[in-house]
Amino acid sequence: MSINWGIWSYSLPLLRPLAVQEEKKPFRKGFLIGNKRNNIWFFGEAAPLSGIHNIDHKDVFKELHSWIKDPDRDRLKDLHSITQFAIESSMYDYFQAPAVPINGLCTNADTLKDQYRSLKIKVGRSSIEKDLELISQLALQNPQSTFRLDPNGLWSLNQTCQFWSSLQKINLEHRIEYIEDPVNTPKDLHKITEIPIALDQQIDTKWLDLPSLKAIIIKPSVQGGVSGVKRWQEQGRNKNIKVILSSTFETSIGIGRILQLATPQFFHGLGTLSWFAQDICTPIVQENDLLFPPHTPPQPIHFVQREA
Template identity: 30%
Template sequence: MTQAPFQSCSVYRYQQPLSKPLPLKTVTLTERQGLILEMIDQNGLFHYGEAAPLPDFSRETVAEAQQQLKEAAEHYCAGKLPDHSLLYPSVAFAIESIQFSLSQGRWRQQKAPESPLLMGADALTLKRLEDWSGKWPDEFKLKVGRHRTGQDAAVVKQVLDRIPVTVKLRLDANQRWSFDEAVDFARQVPVSRISYIEEPTPCCEEFPRLFRETGVGYGLDETLQRPAFDRSLLKINGFRAENGLRAVVLKPTLVGGVSKCLSLADWARKKTIRVVFSSSFESALGVSLIEQLSLHCDPLESPGLDTLSAFQNPGFCRLPEYGQPLSLDLLSAMEKVWRYRSAR
């Protein structure tokens, strides 16, 4: 056993209402639940992580994550690194965020470029674009695949009509189209204004063919979250920049932690493929940790972090200054579900 690097660790559980119902694949969320891991090192510095499984996307529940997080944190607090290959993805993100925090020694003060999320072309979204003030982002992210392809194409055109021609869209279909539907959609929109489409169909082997037939590039997201996913599949299946792969979208809560994301990021950068970190409706603390990862990999890339706009209180549980604790008021607003003090 190595010397325990921590004095103690605690796990808090939060429950936060959303500003409006959030439709996912098979469920609609009205609130978000998650876990905050707090670990205090031997120098008295506080380090934080978050485990917030996302229904329909995570294979673990919050209850399952809570049990495993307690076991893994106690193991880590006692000076023994847990086997990260056995951890749930959300738990791996929480534990490895602590390791990432220790390795950094400080938080970067700069802000990552923004890529705001648009959920459609309803009246509020269109008014938001029409009333836009200040500098435009390089890209917006727009959800598609929830309607017929003709309706989705019309939504894209409505948005494009309201933003400068220099601003592009990166689209996210969440594997909702068939191959023929993806082709039909791509032929109805100005491909030159589309940076890429994330996961256009459930079959990733179809993506290069979609690019050949329509010229629209694609991004990998859910494909990277498969438990059996291996980076060698990218080579076997022809996922290369020249075959239309424009970006790997890394969601630490779903992909499986910091180290796996950084490994994929290193592979992608060597292939001149964009590395886009993205949130999964975590609290402000988790989103800030993902922003720090994005800045660590590429300070100029715009991560997808606009999911906080879905919360009634977007600022709930902000990441404190490096080494500082969360406020007592904030901690009292969450349920402390576990505490462990190392033997010294």
């Protein structure tokens, strides 16, 4: 086993429970893998969530432990995306990256703590009328903001079209960046031609030529790690599609690496650090809707225990 690699576990308290498959978790648990070079530890993070990652903590640890015994780059492609993301994160250097804008997340019309130019709104859980009322309220409260609507594939094609028509009637369609995963039947996506859409859980390379596709949402721990992000970004550039990076409730170590990958011209879905009661390292600085990437490797100082 190389002395230049190590594995640590962590368990961090949350300010509010994280709902995962009908279970509310008051702690965020995961692993850090460290790669030591030039007497500095570089860390990557793997924190699986049920319903998002089809791998549990035990198997993530097995993959990480197998890697530090035989750190062969040719093996990376055979590992789960979350393990690959952690390992690759620890192998890359840090650089002086620009601030990255993020979208806010709204589930109601409460006043937001920070000013966001882009707001993601969860819709589809209430009636179309209630969703329209919420969007109207937020539009008045945030006159400079645009909106990303996310029904999580709960709508039918007819409901999506009805919703868009209703937005047009109240002159709010120009405030909408896109509707994310707009229909519950992916085969209907090609029938959407005039409504701007984005794909997250329904993402597939076969949909990249959809005329209405404006953005794809990429989670590095789900879509192939650091190298997977770079492949999706290349396809996005070739198709003139925005590649929006999204977190799976990582700490500042995981978010810090994602920020290094993010295109600073786009608003990204990385505003999840506010869930933590305490971070694993010095928290990433946020000013309004900007996150400032670390330019040196973050070092864990809280709640970690060495495992290997």
